[in-house]
Amino acid sequence: MILILGKGRATGHVIEYCEHKGIEYVIHDDKKSIDKHRFNIKDKSLITEVVKSPGVPETHRLLQLFIKDSVPVIDEVAFTFRELGSPYVIAITGTNGKSTTTALIGHVLSKKYQTFVGGNLYPGEPFSKALIEREHGRVFERYVIEVSTFQLEFSDGFYPEYGVILNIKEDHLNRHTLEEYISLKLKLAQLSKKVIVNFDDERLKKLVIKDNIYNFSLFNKANAYIKDGFVYINGERYFSLKHFKLPGIHNQSNLLAASIVFFLEGLEDSVIEQAIETFSGLPHRLEFIGSINGKVVINNSMCTNPEALLASVSAFESPVVLIAGGQEKQLSLKPVIEAFKKVKAVVLFGENKDRLEEILKDIHIPYKKVDSLCESLKQALNFARNTDTILFAPGFASFGEFNNFMERGDAFKDCFKTLKD
Secondary structure, eight states: OEEEESOSHHHHHHHHHHHHHTOOEEEEOSSSOOSSSBOOGGGGGGOOEEEEOTTSOTTOHHHHHHHHTTOOEEEHHHHHHHHHTSOOEEEEEOSSSHHHHHHHHHHHHTTTSOEEEEESOSSSBOTTHHHHHHHTTOOOSEEEEEOOHHHHTTOTTOOOSEEEEOOOOSOOTTTSOHHHHHHHHHHHHHHOSEEEEETTSHHHHHHOOOTTEEEEOSSSOOSEEEETTEEEETTEEEEESTTOOOOSHHHHHHHHHHHHHHHHTTOOHHHHHHHHHTOOOOTTSSEEEEEETTEEEEEOTTOOSHHHHHHHHHTOSSOEEEEEOOBOOSOOOHHHHHHHHHSSEEEEOSTTHHHHHHHHTTTTOOEEEOSSHHHHHHHHHHHOOTTOEEEEOOOSBOTTTSSSHHHHHHHHHHHHHHHHO
């Protein structure tokens, strides 16, 4: 009997799959009431495997109980990989950029292959949705999935064809130590047949050692690089960047990572150029939502850590009025300081706005603290002038006021619509 630990987005399709296949299962969730298939501790001896949601930490009391008893524990990603029969997977991880890169790779590969795109990605489906698709007769040739450190914790048995590691910055230190976090990101390299890494990231450059490694760089000699408006692979010109629409140097880095996959998968330059021209990115990632009186408004609610905040601000050449703040994750604020120095004005909201105010007092740029998201946009409009960019890039987690970055981004877009009308 399987214990499904945590009833949520990732495990919902696992439950559905078990129903389809007649697999016995029980469920435990700390927060949700479960009327059917509720786990009873008296049935503990009947459990042969635990499939956990990525939201369940390793320290969970019930999880620790089964680990102590040597009961196999796997994540939804590893469960899906096994049940699909070791499919052809391209897995992408990294502190920043993994959702955009996953969507980009999936978008381009879909021009040649039947492609499933999902995993930790939002919007998108968990990897386990592919199990349900197969039950309904749909089989994919390529599975492009975003994987998080939470999913990599219990990923033994998950062996992707490609493991793409974009970068490793400080993040999720409220759940891992920095050493654990780095180790989990690098675990994807150990699991994957081919490894693609960013040689502009010192941690990756120093720590990833494997024969079948491919690297990309914006600044150094590498397998993939950019020169004169073209992507080059192994010293040969591959495809033009002129149709690539996403702003910021970090998105060029994401494209370089993807380009190695395209090259190894045998995609022609013309196919790539046509595909990237129609790729406009994902909601809540540097998403253009409109303008008010000539002032451009960008929703980047996915920006949930200080490094992402600095990258977001650096993506724009026009003057930026920044809206920032949220719940901290025990990360260094040095990138926040650098980001603040690059902008015209800052509007602070959220749980840590008072702490961020102390930083701004030493930088000497205009700022304002507000109590609501809609008020933050109103104040940003007051700071901004015609052709300025208003950038909603919180730099911190959404938890507290919002359940997740999607809810926060949607709320920001609702505020924009109200003010626009």
